[in-house]
Amino acid sequence: MxxxxxxxxxxxxxxxxxxxxxxxxxxxxxxxxxxxxxxxxxxxxxxxxxxxxxxxxxxxxxxxxxxxxxxxxxxxxxxxxxxxxxxxxxxxxxxxxxxxxxxxxxxxxxxxxxxxxxxxxxxxxxxDLRIAQLVTDPKGDRSRKPLEQDDPDLYLHVVERRDDGIVVRGAKMHITGAALVHEFIVLPTRGMGPGEEDYAVAFAVPANAPGIKIINRDSVSEPLSTFDYPVSGAHQMPEGLVVFDDVFVPNDRIFLLGEQRLAAKLTRKLGLWERVLGLAGMVDRARLLVGAAQLLADYNGIGKASHVMDKITDLIFYAETLDMALQSAIHNYKTTPSGMVYPDGKSINLGKYYGASNYHLMVRNIHDLCGAIVLTLPTEADYRNPELTGDLEKYLHTHDGVTVEERMRLYNLVRDITADTRGGWDMVTTLQSGGGLAAQKILTYRGFDMDGAKALARRQAGLDD
Ligand SMILES: Cc1cc2nc3c(=O)[nH]c(=O)nc-3n(C[C@H](O)[C@H](O)[C@H](O)COP(=O)(O)OP(=O)(O)OC[C@H]3O[C@@H](n4cnc5c(N)ncnc54)[C@H](O)[C@@H]3O)c2cc1C
Incomplete structure (x- = not known):
């Protein structure tokens, strides 16, 4: 290690x-x-x-x-x-x-x-190496297949086959932590059809392979105080646009080469582990939102109002439902022929969809409880300035048992994760990371026992003797 x-x-x-x-x-x-x-x-x-x-x-x-x-x-x-x-x-x-x-x-x-x-x-x-999963291609015009794009490199593909390996060109986008890992696992982003064999390619390359360039985008652009930004001041991870400019991949690093019918199956199987982590992250975030909402209510003296309890209860339902999905994914695990245990895909997809499609509503609940101060709260620098400390102690006071510093720190947490740069980043990430809403719906539709459901409906309708 x-x-x-x-x-x-x-x-x-x-x-x-x-x-x-x-x-x-x-x-x-x-x-x-x-x-x-x-x-x-x-x-x-x-x-x-x-x-x-x-x-x-x-x-x-x-x-x-x-x-x-x-x-x-x-x-x-x-x-x-x-x-x-x-x-x-x-x-x-x-x-x-x-x-x-x-x-x-x-x-x-x-x-x-x-x-x-x-x-x-x-x-x-x-x-003891770290790895990034590179799936998402730039994709150009979404209504067109890889070969129909204005530029054939809008999906990563093989440009040369040699005896000892292949040469690939293209790019993968939004890659979490690309600059900070050792190995890239590169996979097709979609199923490929006949004629698209050069796009049905999966392999691993080191992050420093010749021809690879990583263009990073970070979620913050300056050092942040962990008082004002308790989460994003301490936890950051850039996403990378990874360019493959004729990168050589030796044969012993290739996992798929031209078998286009396998590309879709592989892509579907591979999203699972990413989504289970996404779901676990949502459970943790949901619990954090519940705790923050209840503390806000306590600190501001609104905890007994029925609409406040109602909003917090909505948050609890959200957190508990997500946790049930995660526990179900673990409990109803599946096993590969080689004996590896993996989470149940149905529970993961349902949980991921439910979490992603309701997150913005949950943020609305907490914003409704916050009041405007979640945006306009003075900074730590103001609070520490002796000329201003007295004013802030006086005007940010709510009741005994809550210090102004505690109240500021709590509001900073809520601002950071829901109403500032990081908050916007989280809103989009919750929806897109691991595939957008439509991706979860497609997987769930395909995995549903439709024949069983139709048979039930036929029986109840008296269509079968
Ligand atoms: C913070 C973050 C981290 C990420 N990390 C990684 C990572 O590490 N590795 C990785 O590979 N990816 C990563 N992703 C990418 C993520 O998987 C994609 O964002 C997701 O799959 C959606 O793809 P897209 O962004 O290209 O959106 P698009 O495909 O452009 O989707 C936008 C909308 O267009 C719709 N749409 C797209 N194509 C069609 C079509 N043909 N017909 C009809 N509607 C269509 C979609 O349903 C959606 O509503 C990350 C994303 C984020 C936000």
Missing amino acids: KTPDEYRESLRDGRVLYLRGRRVEDITLEPGFAVPLANGAADYDYDADPDLRTYIGESGERENRLFQIPRSEEELALRVELMRTMSPVSASVGALFALLNAEELLAEVNPDYARNVRALYERCRDE
């Missing part, structure tokens, strides 16, 4: 990074990456919570739970618990498990593909 310092050092590998219009030569020296790097490095602190972050392996040695293949409900639950405590840099290791989920499917088509997946898993485990 690497130490936090070894992780930092490992990213100084010549990768080509851009941030805010500038080329970043050394990620460890760039202030704009300081918080994300600290978040990623903290995941390598295995002493922080050894019982969760490590486990005793079959050899009797302590091993990294991040790479433990779950073989029981308990191990699956621990895995989800672990991911909840880690930054997105480590959370995207789920992409590896998604590939392991598809191992048998790949082996049927080409045993080399399955061997390559296993080899990647073992390399990442043994070298």
